[in-house]
Amino acid sequence: NTYRILRTLKNRFGSTDEMGIYEMRAAGLREVSNPSELLLSQKDEELSGSAVAATMEGMRPMLIETQALVSKAVFGTPQRSATGFDMRRLSMLLAVLEKRCGYFFSINDVFLNLAGGIRVEDPAIDLAIVASLISSLLDVSIPSNICFAGEVGLSGEIRAVQRVEQRIGEADRLGFKEIYVSKYGMKGIDPKRYGIRIQTLGKVEELKQALFV
Known part of the structure; x- marks a missing residue:
């Protein structure tokens, strides 16, 4: 892996909680200015x-x-x-899908990977993981121009996440x-400000009804 991740939790002025991604080249480390493009597979x-x-x-x-x-x-x-995600949380998401959606993973092997080898702690990744699990189980692809941001609770609710805008x-x-995204996190946000369609759950x-029925 030619990429290096540098995290800083605080500096002299207080908490920063920032991260930088760098690529190792012949001349040394160079910053990856757009990590999103790096972490989306081609x-x-x-x-x-x-x-x-x-x-x-x-x-x-x-x-x-x-x-x-x-x-x-x-x-x-x-x-x-x-890889890159907490195993206990994966087990919880599988249990939620069995209980709330009727998708049975108990007889299947399940492998999960986050592109780029980066470990993500942000709970907003839950919704994308749930979508990818259902997609693989049913062997139905999700359009590549769709993305997800939402935390999944034990009762199957889609919770609001921070900094949704x-x-x-x-x-x-x-x-x-x-x-x-979660319908509970859209208060005060005007969807017309964006060129992207915002679907609330x-x-x-x-999610099952929207993409897999």
Whole structure:
């Protein structure tokens, strides 16, 4: 991996919670000025199991691709693997999908990866991960011009996330046509300010109806 991540939690003036991504070249480290383009995979066709999340790293909005592979387990106990994401939270999201949407992952191996090898703690990535899991299970691709930003609760509700306007603005700037967010986080936000369509959800069942029915 030629990329290096530098995080700073505070400086002499207080908390900063910032992150920079640098590429190692022959002349040394050079800053990656647009991390979102780095963390979105380049492919010629839409494939199942892929969804884009509008996340925040510190004060910086960043779009990152989530990739899921769901396949029938052939060696007894199903395998679970997550790169860049907390395994316990993945287990919780799988349980929510089984309970609220009727998608059964208990007989399947589940592998999850975040593009670029970056670890993301932002709970707003939940909605994209849920979308990528369903997409892979059903083998139905999600249009590449759609992205997601929302936290998923235990009862299947889509919770509002911080700085949703910055996330929407970054997706709009990068040419995405549609973003799915929590309906509880849109108070005081005028969708007409953006060129991107803003779709609001209250629970995961609505995501199922919107994209997979």
